[in-house]
Amino acid sequence: MSGLLKCAGCNYRCIEPGDDDKGEDGYSSRYCGDCIVDKGLPSPEEQNFLTLVAGWETVADDEGSTISTDLLPVVITVEATTVADAIEMASDRLQAHFGTSVEQLYADDIERDDWFGLNERDAYLRLCAVFKGAPRLVNDEQLFTVIR
Structure with missing residues (x-):
């Protein structure tokens, strides 16, 4: 869990930071796979x-x-x-x-x-x-x- 960013949808630390996603305040600008599937949130693309x-x-x-x-x-x-x-x-x-x-x-x-x-x-x-x-x-x- 160390070094992971929080998902913008569920707040769990489950997203690895990328080159374009440094994570302001520990939050990713992306959603995790669970939020994309369960909540119908936008895919990374x-x-x-x-x-x-x-x-x-x-x-x-x-x-x-x-x-x-x-x-x-x-x-x-x-x-x-x-x-x-x-x-x-x-x-x-x-x-x-x-x-x-x-x-x-x-x-x-x-x-x-x-x-x-x-x-x-x-x-x-x-x-x-x-x-x-x-x-x-x-x-x-x-x-x-x-x-x-």
């Missing part, structure tokens, strides 16, 4: 993914009035182990998906740092939830926008 759910901030329209955008919430799954890395990767995907001009945001010079307010920029999106693992999403384009 799925644990390297984070899914971000984000809603739109209010923006100023052409007349200077503050309005809510007419855009669906955004769901983005990226291969990352930290939320900060996931936001960086999601920003790249958002820039590729939407480009520099979005009519509903009243903006035509959007940069990648604008999506989540990186580097002290004003954010277009606010992070609402983060899920660990590779989720099975119901891709309903009437409820939210899935960005791949």
Whole structure:
């Protein structure tokens, strides 16, 4: 048991530390085999993914009035182990998906740092939830926008 990390699911010391898992406070960032099978938690391969759910901030329209955008919430799954890395990767995907001009945001010079307010920029999106693992999403384009 000496040198083993605690499972993030059951708190037992049963996981050998890996190169990418140093174990903050003695806990592994992974789940043990029992938790994966018994509790349906993500397998080690799925644990390297984070899914971000984000809603739109209010923006100023052409007349200077503050309005809510007419855009669906955004769901983005990226291969990352930290939320900060996931936001960086999601920003790249958002820039590729939407480009520099979005009519509903009243903006035509959007940069990648604008999506989540990186580097002290004003954010277009606010992070609402983060899920660990590779989720099975119901891709309903009437409820939210899935960005791949």
